Amino acid sequence: MKRENMDGVARGGIVRNVAPAPARMAIMGKAKMMGFDEETEDEHLAVLGYKVRSSDMEIVAQKLQQLEMAMGGGAPQDDALLNHLAADTVHYNPSDISNWLESMLSELSTPPPPLPPVMHPNSGVFDFPPAPMSGHSSSNFFNSAETLATMESASTVTSIELSTPSAAMLPADYSLRSNNAGGNRSAYGSETHMENTGPRDRKRMKTSSSSSTSRGGSGGVIGRSAPAIGSMSTSTCGSEVSSAMPVVMEDTQEVGIRLVHALMACAEAVQQENYKASDILVKQISMLASSQGGAMRKVAGYFAEALARRIYCLNPQQDCSLDSAFSDILQMHFYESCPYLKFAHFTANQAILEAFAGYRRVHVIDFSMKHGMQWPALMQALALRPGGPPSFRLTGIGPPQPDNTDALQQVGWKLAQLADTIHVDFEYRGFVANSLADLEPYMLESPSSANSGSDEPEVVAINSVFELHGLLARPGALEKVLGTVRALKPRIVTIVEQDANHNAGPFMDRFTEALHFYSTMFDSLEGGGIADGQQDQFMSEVYLGRQICNVVACEGTERTERHETLSQWRGRMRDADFEPVHLGSNAFKQASMLLALFAGGDGYRVEEKDGCLTLGWHTRPLIATSAWRPAGSGESFSAPAASDAR
Amino acid sequence: MGEAEKHNVEQEKPCGYNINDNADLLAEILARLDGRSLCAAACVCRLWGAVSRKDAVWEALCNRHVSSSATDSSFPGTRTVVAALGGYRRLYRRCVGPMFDRLASSGDHGPQSSAVAAAAAARLSLSLFSIDCYERLSVGGLQRPSSLLFLGSAVDVT
Numbered sequence: 001m002k003r004e005n006m007d008g009v010a011r012g013g014i015v016r017n018v019a020p021a022p023a024r025m026a027i028m029g030k031a032k033m034m035g036f037d038e039e040t041e042d043e044h045l046a047v048l049g050y051k052v053r054s055s056d057m058e059i060v061a062q063k064l065q066q067l068e069m070a071m072g073g074g075a076p077q078d079d080a081l082l083n084h085l086a087a088d089t090v091h092y093n094p095s096d097i098s099n100w101l102e103s104m105l106s107e108l109s110t111p112p113p114p115l116p117p118v119m120h121p122n123s124g125v126f127d128f129p130p131a132p133m134s135g136h137s138s139s140n141f142f143n144s145a146e147t148l149a150t151m152e153s154a155s156t157v158t159s160i161e162l163s164t165p166s167a168a169m170l171p172a173d174y175s176l177r178s179n180n181a182g183g184n185r186s187a188y189g190s191e192t193h194m195e196n197t198g199p200r201d202r203k204r205m206k207t208s209s210s211s212s213t214s215r216g217g218s219g220g221v222i223g224r225s226a227p228a229i230g231s232m233s234t235s236t237c238g239s240e241v242s243s244a245m246p247v248v249m250e251d252t253q254e255v256g257i258r259l260v261h262a263l264m265a266c267a268e269a270v271q272q273e274n275y276k277a278s279d280i281l282v283k284q285i286s287m288l289a290s291s292q293g294g295a296m297r298k299v300a301g302y303f304a305e306a307l308a309r310r311i312y313c314l315n316p317q318q319d320c321s322l323d324s325a326f327s328d329i330l331q332m333h334f335y336e337s338c339p340y341l342k343f344a345h346f347t348a349n350q351a352i353l354e355a356f357a358g359y360r361r362v363h364v365i366d367f368s369m370k371h372g373m374q375w376p377a378l379m380q381a382l383a384l385r386p387g388g389p390p391s392f393r394l395t396g397i398g399p400p401q402p403d404n405t406d407a408l409q410q411v412g413w414k415l416a417q418l419a420d421t422i423h424v425d426f427e428y429r430g431f432v433a434n435s436l437a438d439l440e441p442y443m444l445e446s447p448s449s450a451n452s453g454s455d456e457p458e459v460v461a462i463n464s465v466f467e468l469h470g471l472l473a474r475p476g477a478l479e480k481v482l483g484t485v486r487a488l489k490p491r492i493v494t495i496v497e498q499d500a501n502h503n504a505g506p507f508m509d510r511f512t513e514a515l516h517f518y519s520t521m522f523d524s525l526e527g528g529g530i531a532d533g534q535q536d537q538f539m540s541e542v543y544l545g546r547q548i549c550n551v552v553a554c555e556g557t558e559r560t561e562r563h564e565t566l567s568q569w570r571g572r573m574r575d576a577d578f579e580p581v582h583l584g585s586n587a588f589k590q591a592s593m594l595l596a597l598f599a600g601g602d603g604y605r606v607e608e609k610d611g612c613l614t615l616g617w618h619t620r621p622l623i624a625t626s627a628w629r630p631a632g633s634g635e636s637f638s639a640p641a642a643s644d645a646r
Numbered sequence: 647m648g649e650a651e652k653h654n655v656e657q658e659k660p661c662g663y664n665i666n667d668n669a670d671l672l673a674e675i676l677a678r679l680d681g682r683s684l685c686a687a688a689c690v691c692r693l694w695g696a697v698s699r700k701d702a703v704w705e706a707l708c709n710r711h712v713s714s715s716a717t718d719s720s721f722p723g724t725r726t727v728v729a730a731l732g733g734y735r736r737l738y739r740r741c742v743g744p745m746f747d748r749l750a751s752s753g754d755h756g757p758q759s760s761a762v763a764a765a766a767a768a769r770l771s772l773s774l775f776s777i778d779c780y781e782r783l784s785v786g787g788l789q790r791p792s793s794l795l796f797l798g799s800a801v802d803v804t
Contacts, residue, residue, distance in 0.1 A: 346773065373777060380776035381769070383727050414783045418776070421730045589766040597748050 259288040259300050260515075266307050267511040275311055282308050295522040302545040303515060306552035324399040327546065328370050328407075333539030335373055338525055339598050340623050343591055343606070343615045344465050345374040347625040348494035350587035352461045353381050355492035355627075359459040362390045365444055365488070367436055367464040369396030372411040374463070376418050383422045391425035393458070395444055400432050408432065436467065437477040441487035460490040468569075469497055472562040482576040486630050492581060497569055499614055499624040502551050503562040514551045517563075517622065518544060524603060524617040566612060566624040573628050581627040582611030591615070672697050677706035681743045704734035708742050708771075728772070731779045740778050741771040 262285045269278035282304055289300035335341040356362045362382070366374070375394060383389045394415065398408045408430030419426030433439055462485050471477040485493055500517040502510055521544055525537055550561040564572075570580070588608055595604040595615070605616045614621035665672060676687055676698050684707065688698040697703065705725065728737055745767065 346770075349773075373780070376776040376780035377773035380727060380731075380772055384723050384772070388723075414780060417783050418780050421779070422727050422776075423730070586766070589762065590770055593763070593766050593770050597745055 255288055255291050256296060259285060259292060259296070262288060263300065263303055263307075263515065264512070266304075267508055270307060270310055271507045278307065278311050282311060295519065295526045298541055298545075299515070299519045299522045302518070302541075302548045303511075303552065305545070306549045309549060309553035325402055325407075327543070330539050330543035330546070332371055332373075333536045334543045335371075337536035337540045339595055339604060340615060341373070341465070342594060343613075344496040344623060344625060345377065346590050346594055347583060347587045347613050348463055348465065348496060348627075349374060349378045349381065350590060351492055351494050351581065351583050351625075351627040352378060352463065353385070354584060354586070355461055355581075355629075356382070356390065356459060357385075358387075359457065360390045361393070361456045361458040363393040363395070363458050363460045365395045365397070365460065365462045365490075367397050367462070367467045369398045369408060369411060369430070372396065372415050374465070375415055379415070379419055379424050379426070380422060383424050389422075389424040391427070392419065393427040393429075395429045395431065397431045397433055397436065397439065399434060406430070435474075435477065436471060437474070437480045439481070439484055441484050444484075444488055460488055462488065462490045462493045464494070465496040466498070468495060469503075469562045469564060470560040472503060472564070473557045473560050478572070479576065482573075482578075486577065489630065491629060491633075493578065493628040494625065495569065495573070495628065496623060496625045497566075498563040499566045499616075499621045500563045501565050501568070503564050511552060514548065516620070518548055520617045520620045521622060524622075566609065566614065566621075566626065569624075569626065570610075570612075573626075577631045578628040579631045579633075580611055581629050583608070583613050583625065583627055587613060587625075666691075666693055669693065669697055673700055673703050677703045678710075679707070681707060681738055699735070701729070701734045704738050708734050708738050724772070728775070731775055737771065737775050741775045745771055745774075 262281050266278045266281035266285060269275070269281060285300060285304040285307070289297050289304060292300065331341070352364065364375070364378070366372075379389075379392060382392055394412070396408050396411065401407050412428035412430055416426050416428055431439070431443065468478065468481070471481055498517070501513050502517070504510075522541065525540055525544075547561045550559055551563075554560075573580070588606060591606045591613060595606060598604065603617045605618065605621075607614050607616065607621060609621075609624070612624050612626040614624040616622045665675070672694070676684060676694070679687060684698050684703065688695045705728075728734055731737070749767075
């Protein structure tokens, strides 16, 4: 009979609709509903993989009758449905695992059928546990996908989780997926199999009331407890190191894995310049992504767009000035909706404040002026420090603006107003520069004529938030800037950068790293849940999306988002003759308290790494603040021991 | 108006001391309330409304929350700065109050648990407040200050 696998649409839905009476669908391999004959049934069942004894056929027949009655038997449409059920379904006997597996495996070499309606609980694990009662096998979404992809094995990795039969029909929205790396791999090359990138194990659970009575014979189905999987996965998400993908509590886990696979496959195809395959994969990614929810959909969407841009060479025109204005706006929203920039500002300010202790004239050079959101807090802290505020001088550096509005000047004016309110002596100077490498030390040094006789030493601090990585696009630019910095003899240099390696290695590595990193960031945005913040969140995502686009789609000097890890930056600074300054415990406490204020911010983690502070989501550090001074500055500079003093 | 009320009350209770007799004492008492109760107190009568709008009351409230050490050396300067930035009432409304609601709901013991944490909270709230004030300074055009949105629903201060 019909081992007719349905090429086509999932029939699972039909099964659901067909059963008005809940639960009690006996799931057995039934060829015909009416008038079967024992010998042929037996054969057919054997073909299907069931080991049904003839003596049990009677019971089977009874069940069928019950089924028929339950379905309101006899109505013509039901007939059709039942026939359809009978004819077009593939049933598996889970009590006979090895055979079932064999049948699954043999299916893989042929176009696999999507979604047979008979459902089994499956969860993907890496080692196939021999005992069926595998506990809550956890699967790290992303890691699993990756590992499988690299395993190059054609085996289906599944395990069956059995639990106590439950009487009620399980909610059909929970399902586990089984991973099929092999299937995916083989699917990459051929177009026709694109749609079936995994064994169709989207299975739902139905229980059979009769299963308790008939043991092996009728091939009873095992019930399972649904929520366990979902909760387990979410807990996995939290505990795994690179668990970047959110676990969506719907029947999309399998799609999620497929999505990740597709993304990786596409990136690899792009790396191998197999543009045909990558083209197909990109389309598939978009389709898969639309079925997901939340952060995963957005991340996949942005990455798909970036890949598409790369494939079709549709690089966004880097109209620098327009870009910068737009990205300023986006960064403002990013500032508001999540703590990364605030963390950066607060920790850098604390370092600068401590460096300025005792000086009456201070000068800050800000490489990342934008809207100047960092400086009100510093000015207020300076105003309140014991001994009174110093005279504060600020030099802001920014890119040219599109419509000739002097954004830097406006920012300076606002800051001056604030400084006036809190009685801090304030001077401001703005510099417009296309690139930081265009700056020379003499431009930034405070003109000594302005001192007008004051012989107070002026102490300089240099601040850069997410600006230095752009310099890596042009060789030599970073060295020049660091040379300029050194020439200014600063007391402290505060640097905030992303902690990720999006610059080295082949495209594939970069892509993978970026996928991890931005998935984590998007996750953290999801957790935000700010009252009013929908627009903010969306704009932040666009902001991050532009970065993704740059990392994936651009090359050469256009690729400015060349993030490097904290250790890499540390190495660079050391090579440029800087020595680290440890950020004190004040900065740590303030940062921790700041993060505690963010609703849904339980996932944020502040960590101290060799004197640098990193902010991450769960276990993944995302940005890092570090402080430096020129090597051999001489003074024994350290964070003031009196941590109570401002 | 206070006089009339006092007379009425005095006629009712000729031998009792009336809480409304001394505005300063009333301020002292109200300063020990928490934010919500203080706002409720402001609705009682005009005298109470006037007293509870005094910045000193809110200052005591903020200081009680954020700084358990009364020997904060920057006290006098703080008052000037806060006054310049908009006053303690606004500080409480925009920063301190939401901060404490958030910290309390997240299960922290709150900064009262340690002096150092309290000091950190004080600094943080002032920093956030200054950022908020900065945002309110508009250069030609009205900007909606939103850097404190993350603290929860913010209603515009009168």
